[in-house]
Every structure is written in structure tokens, then in C-alpha cells.
Amino acid sequence: MTTTADEATRGSATRAVTARPEAPKPSGLVYLGLAGLAVLAFIIFWVTRDSGEILLIPLGFVTLWAPLYPVIGLAVMLLTLLVCYRARVGTMGGFGALAFITMSYWAGSTVNFTLLEIPSRWSNVEPRLRAFLDPNWSYIWTVRDQWLITISMAVVATLIGCAIGLVLAMLASPVSSPNKGVSQAIKAVNSVIRSIPDVGWALLFVAFIGGTAHGLGPMAGVLALLMFNIGIVAKLLSETIDSVNPGPVEAADAAGANLTQRNRLAILPQVLPGFVSYGLYVFELNIRASAALGIVGVGGIGSAIMLQLNRFAFENVAAILIALIVVVLLVDMFSMYIRRKLL
Amino acid sequence: MITFENIDVVYPNGFKGLSNVNLQIDKGEFVAIVGLSGAGKSTLIRTVNGLVPFTSGTLKVGDEVVDPRSKAKLRRLRSRVGMIFQSFNLVTRVSVLNNVLVGRSAETPTWRSLLGWYRAEDKELAFKSLERVGIVDKAYMRASSLSGGQQQRVAIARVLAQDPEVILADEPVASLDPPTAHKVMRDLRRIQQELGITTIVNMHHLDLARSYADRIIGMRAGEVVFDGPVEEATDAVIEEVYQRSLTAEDIVAGDAAAESSAAGDAAARDSATEGAVTERSVPAAKAQD
Numbered sequence: 001m002t003t004t005a006d007e008a009t010r011g012s013a014t015r016a017v018t019a020r021p022e023a024p025k026p027s028g029l030v031y032l033g034l035a036g037l038a039v040l041a042f043i044i045f046w047v048t049r050d051s052g053e054i055l056l057i058p059l060g061f062v063t064l065w066a067p068l069y070p071v072i073g074l075a076v077m078l079l080t081l082l083v084c085y086r087a088r089v090g091t092m093g094g095f096g097a098l099a100f101i102t103m104s105y106w107a108g109s110t111v112n113f114t115l116l117e118i119p120s121r122w123s124n125v126e127p128r129l130r131a132f133l134d135p136n137w138s139y140i141w142t143v144r145d146q147w148l149i150t151i152s153m154a155v156v157a158t159l160i161g162c163a164i165g166l167v168l169a170m171l172a173s174p175v176s177s178p179n180k181g182v183s184q185a186i187k188a189v190n191s192v193i194r195s196i197p198d199v200g201w202a203l204l205f206v207a208f209i210g211g212t213a214h215g216l217g218p219m220a221g222v223l224a225l226l227m228f229n230i231g232i233v234a235k236l237l238s239e240t241i242d243s244v245n246p247g248p249v250e251a252a253d254a255a256g257a258n259l260t261q262r263n264r265l266a267i268l269p270q271v272l273p274g275f276v277s278y279g280l281y282v283f284e285l286n287i288r289a290s291a292a293l294g295i296v297g298v299g300g301i302g303s304a305i306m307l308q309l310n311r312f313a314f315e316n317v318a319a320i321l322i323a324l325i326v327v328v329l330l331v332d333m334f335s336m337y338i339r340r341k342l343l
Numbered sequence: 344m345i346t347f348e349n350i351d352v353v354y355p356n357g358f359k360g361l362s363n364v365n366l367q368i369d370k371g372e373f374v375a376i377v378g379l380s381g382a383g384k385s386t387l388i389r390t391v392n393g394l395v396p397f398t399s400g401t402l403k404v405g406d407e408v409v410d411p412r413s414k415a416k417l418r419r420l421r422s423r424v425g426m427i428f429q430s431f432n433l434v435t436r437v438s439v440l441n442n443v444l445v446g447r448s449a450e451t452p453t454w455r456s457l458l459g460w461y462r463a464e465d466k467e468l469a470f471k472s473l474e475r476v477g478i479v480d481k482a483y484m485r486a487s488s489l490s491g492g493q494q495q496r497v498a499i500a501r502v503l504a505q506d507p508e509v510i511l512a513d514e515p516v517a518s519l520d521p522p523t524a525h526k527v528m529r530d531l532r533r534i535q536q537e538l539g540i541t542t543i544v545n546m547h548h549l550d551l552a553r554s555y556a557d558r559i560i561g562m563r564a565g566e567v568v569f570d571g572p573v574e575e576a577t578d579a580v581i582e583e584v585y586q587r588s589l590t591a592e593d594i595v596a597g598d599a600a601a602e603s604s605a606a607g608d609a610a611a612r613d614s615a616t617e618g619a620v621t622e623r624s625v626p627a628a629k630a631q632d
């Protein structure tokens with residue numbers, strides 16, 4: 001080690017400094033193509049524009065006009081490309097920057113995002129805000145049964161969801177699945193499960209088996225949270241399985257273990273900390289989700305919030321929400337404690 | 344007895360890992376396979392238990408003809424053939440005992456494995472195996488809390504728990520420091536002699552191969568280019584296998600407590616030639632693979 005270092009220093013003293021390699025120049029042709037894309041985006045923005053504001057460009061003999069915002073967009077796009085080119089950003093990087101600007105422009109103009117509405121509605125907002133800031137503390141205890149339902153729903157959904165998620169994750173990861181076909185199929189099923197949000201599942205189950213009105217709210221809620229949890233746990237855990245140390249897995253294979261045995265003995269212990277951690281995370285999400293799920297007719301604390309909102313009893317809603325924050329914080333602290341013990 | 348007849352291995356990417364290997368390894372023999380990195384030592388050893396499927400030829404372990412396509416047959420074969428790895432391949436988060444019990448998988452019903460509820464006789468076998476490598480007192484410790492040499496002994500105990508006819512070891516001491524390497528090799532040698540288990544060990548340290556094996560097989564580019572008793576594997580012969588002259592990296596530093604005189608000779612040679620040998624051979628061993 002020391003001898004080579006010595007040689008290196010001596011070498012640099014005698015020999016002339018060798019030329020440092022330059023960053024490779026990105027292809028100008030591709031950048032020209034990207035500029036073409038920018039112009040294309042500009043034309044699309046022009047055609048689909050909402051705002052009538054116009055930019056006038058006097059040239060002396062004739063005055064050109066163009067819609068104001070698309071022109072600003074085009075200028076920003078071209079400037080970005082120029083900067084990227086000069087900074088020798090690779091063509092994929094340039095494309096990424098262009099895509100980012102185009103998407104922000106398009107998304108912003110589509111939803112007409114603006115904050116101008118709020119002041120004009122202040123007279124409406126003010127009394128409600130006042131009620132909110134003066135919570136009815138005594139109300140918290142009145143809804144204890146709803147809290148109990150919420151927490152029970154979260155516990156049941158977490159336990160069953162993690163168990164099913166574990167099996168699906170084992171089938172989905174190519175490391176632990178019986179073969180590639182099973183792995184691909186289960187991954188597809190997982191994607192479908194995850195593509196429907198928790199509220200979507202709740203609406204579905206309320207529609208199919210009945211909600212609070214039929215006394216089935218908690219049932220629909222558990223099923224909705226269950227699907228939600230399966231999707232998350234299966235996804236996160238199968239990715240954890242993808243990256244386990246293959247050594248013990250090979251050793252179990254070499255000892256003549258069958259697939260189930262080797263997954264249980266060589267893979268499960270490796271992913272157990274991650275698994276528990278995902279379970280705690282999902283439990284937290286379930287408590288949070290229960291507030292939103294009440295709105296679509298599922299039992300628990302969410303339905304209490306819904307009821308009080310409909311009665312304009314904002315001081316009660318505020319009390320529940322503050323209790324919700326406290327509960328979520330407690331769950332968070334609890335799971336952090338467990339995770340620390342575990343890892 | 345293990346017999347290779349015209350065994351070829353072609354990897355899925357078309358690379359020829361073994362070509363036309365013919366070998367006969369008798370029951371209870373201790374064979375060392377030497378060769379440079381990439382010579383095909385691991386490939387050869389892994390065809391025996393089907394971790395690498397051979398593509399043509401006939402392979403027999405005992406009376407059984409190996410069929411790499413039948414999963415059930417492979418599992419039965421693997422229960423008779425234990426394997427030891429360079430990186431120990433323990434599940435570091437669980438206890439030593441549970442690692443050893445992985446070796447009982449083939450004889451354990453799946454539901455028992457799932458519950459982790461092993462039969463008393465399987466546990467006793469695991470304890471006996473740990474006793475044989477001298478670390479039974481560590482049975483309930485986490486595998487990760489053991490030293491490298493101890494971890495490799497747990498791996499040997501895992502193999503012994505299989506009650507195997509054959510032990511395959513792929514560079515078992517390449518990640519260990521020289522004294523520990525000698526200790527682990529002595530354990531392997533003792534076990535082979537006490538239990539009469541056919542043992543095939545890959546190594547790139549010539550002195551270890553000479554000290555502990557009965558027979559040396561030299562490999563180059565997927566072919567067996569030397570096969571003979573230790574006495575015939577002279578420096579000149581091995582230089583022919585390696586196609587280069589021997590260097591300090593081919594020899595692990597000697598071990599003061601070595602019982603075998605050959606190991607002692609190697610040690611003497613090392614210290615006589617150059618002081619740097621000891622320092623250099625350790626990182627060289629770790630850099631392998």
C-alpha cells in the first residue's frame with residue numbers, strides 16, 4: 001500500500017499532469033428533438049388554453065400576438081433545455097426536466113389552482129372556525145364506543161391483512177415463489193388490489209353488504225381496511241424478500257428443504273423485522289383511515305364525526321379530531337418503541 | 344461412491360462450465376479440488392447435489408443416478424449430501440440450534456418446520472452435531488454473535504445433522520484467518536475419518552489441500568487436468584495446472600498447532616521466504632469471490 005502511494009507521488013512530480021477527461025457532450029441532435037417536443041407541447045397548450053390573455057409582439061411593420069401563458073411556458077422549456085445542454089446533462093436528464101415542466105404546466109392549468117376564493121367566503125368560514133377553536137371536551141367520552149369499534153376494526157384488519165399479505169408476498173417475490181408464472185400472476189393481483197383506495201373499498205363493501213344503516217358498518221369497514229392492508233403489506237414485503245441474503249436460502253435448498261420449509265426457515269427470519277414494522281405502519285394507517293371511512297357509511301369514530309358535521313356541531317367535531325391526533329401520536333410512539341426494540 | 348461419466352455443464356447463457364468430466368470418488372475419501380478462480384471448482388461441486396444441473400453425461404451418487412429435472416428426487420439426494428459454503432450461509436438472526444435444525448428439514452414434516460416445533464430426537468441429533476464441532480454450549484446464542492470460525496462450525500454441524508454420506512465444501516476456509524482455517528480443516532478431516540463421510544473440498548490454498556486431503560484434483564477451464572494422490576501433486580504439477588508459477592497467495596500462513604507435518608513445512612517455508620507473506624495472504628484469501 002505505502003509503496004504504491006510513494007510511487008504515485010513521485011510519478012506526479014516528474015511527469016507532466018495528464019489531461020483530465022471531459023464530461024461527454026450530450027447528443028445535439030437529441031436535444032434538437034427535445035426542443036421539437038417543447039414546441040409541440042406549446043402548440044397543445046395554445047390549442048387547449050382557457051385564459052384569453054394575449055401577448056402582443058410589435059415588430060415595427062407588423063404586430064404578432066400569442067396567448068400569454070403558453071408563450072411563457074415555451075420560454076421556460078427552451079431555457080431549461082439550453083441550461084441542461086450547456087451543463088452537459090445527459091439526454092435522459094434533459095427529457096426529464098422537460099417532462100417535469102410540461103407536467104406542472106398542464107396539471108396546474110387543468111385544476112385551475114387558486115387561493116383567491118378563500119377571502120370572499122370569510123363570513124361563512126369564521127363562525128365555524130370559532131366553534132372549532134372551542135372544542136367540547138366532555139364530548140370525547142360520549143363517543144368511547146365508537147373509538148372501541150375503530151380500534152377493534154384496525155386490530156382485526158391489521159392481523160388478518162398481515163397474515164394474508166405475508167402469504168401473497170411469498171408467492172409474489174421470485175425469490176420465494178414456486179415459479180415465475182405464479183410470481184407474475186400474484187403481482188398482477190396485488191396491483192389490482194392496490195389500485196383501489198381504502199375509501200373505494202369501503203364504498204364497494206357498503207354497497208355490497210350494507211353499511212351503518214344496516215348495522216353492518218364495522219363489517220364493511222374491516223373488509224375495506226383488510227383489502228387496503230393486504231395490498232400494502234404484500235407489496236412492501238415482497239420487495240423486502242427480493243433483497244434477502246441468498247446464502248441461507250441456498251443452504252436450505254442444499255439441505256433438501258422443500259419450498260415451504262426454506263421460505264419459513266431461511267427467508268421469514270430475515271424479513272421478520274420488516275414484516276413487523278409494516279404491520280405497525282398499517283395499523284397506524286388504519287386508525288387514520290377510520291376517520292375518512294366514516295363518511296362513506298362505515299362504523300367507528302368516522303361515523304361519529306360525520307354525524308356531528310351534519311348537525312353543524314363543530315365543537316364536537318373538534319373534540320373528536322383532537323382525540324384522533326392524540327391517538328395517532330400514541331400509536332406512532334408505540335410502534336416506534338417496538339421497532340427500536342426489534343431492529 | 345460418486346461417479347462422473349462424461350459430464351458437461353452448459354450454463355443458460357451458453358458458457359461451458361464443465362466439459363467432459365470423468366471422475367470416480369470412493370466412499371470415505373477426502374478429495375481437494377484445486378484450480379484458479381473461474382476454473383470450474385464450484386461448478387463441479389454443485390453438480391453433485393444438483394444446485395447446478397449438468398447438461399449431459401451420467402452422474403451417480405451411491406447407487407442413485409442424479410436427475411436434475413426431478414425436484415422430489417433432488418430433495419432426496421440433497422438430504423444425503425451436505426454442503427458447506429465460503430460465507431457460512433447461516434440465518435444470522437436465529438439461534439445456532441435453529442440453524443443446525445435446518446439440516447433436519449428433509450426428515451421433518453412441513454407443518455413441524457412451519458411451527459418450528461421439532462421432534463426431540465431431531466433436537467438431540469442437532470445437539471450431538473454441535474458437540475462434534477465443540478460448540479454445544481453456544482446452542483441458544485444468535486448465530487450472528489459468533490466468530491467466523493464458530494459460524495463455519497455451526498454450518499458443519501448443520502451438515503452433520505443431515506447424517507450425510509457426502510460432504511461438499513465450497514472454499515470453506517477462504518474467509519477465515521490462517522489459524523482458524525487450519526482449525527476448521529482439522530475439524531473436517533476428523534469428521535471424515537470418524538464417520539467415514541466422503542468429503543470433497545474446493546480450495547485455492549495448495550498447502551491446505553496437501554495437508555488435509557488424500558487426493559487432489561486439479562481443474563482448469565472446466566476440465567479435470569490432474570487427478571492423483573497428494574504425493575504426486577508436486578509444485579511442478581500444480582504449476583502446470585495453474586499455468587503459472589506458484590506465489591505466496593497460493594499458500595495460507597502456517598498454523599503453529601498444526602498436527603500434520605506438511606502444514607508445518609508450509610509454515611516454515613513461509614516465514615523463511617518473506618515476512619510479508621503472512622500479511623499478504625490473508626487479504627488475498629478474503630478478496631477471493
Ligand SMILES: Nc1ncnc2c1ncn2[C@@H]1O[C@H](COP(=O)(O)OP(=O)(O)O)[C@@H](O)[C@H]1O
Nearest residue numbers: 354356358360379380381382383384385386387
Ligand atoms: N450461473 C452462471 N452462469 C454463467 N456462467 C457461470 C455461472 N456460474 C459460473 N459461471 C462461470 O463458470 C466458470 C467457472 O465458475 P466457478 O465454477 O464458479 O469457478 P471457481 O469456483 O473455480 O472459481 C466461470 O468462468 C464463471 O464465470
Ligand SMILES: [Mg+2]
Nearest residue numbers: 384385514632
Ligand atoms: Mg468458486
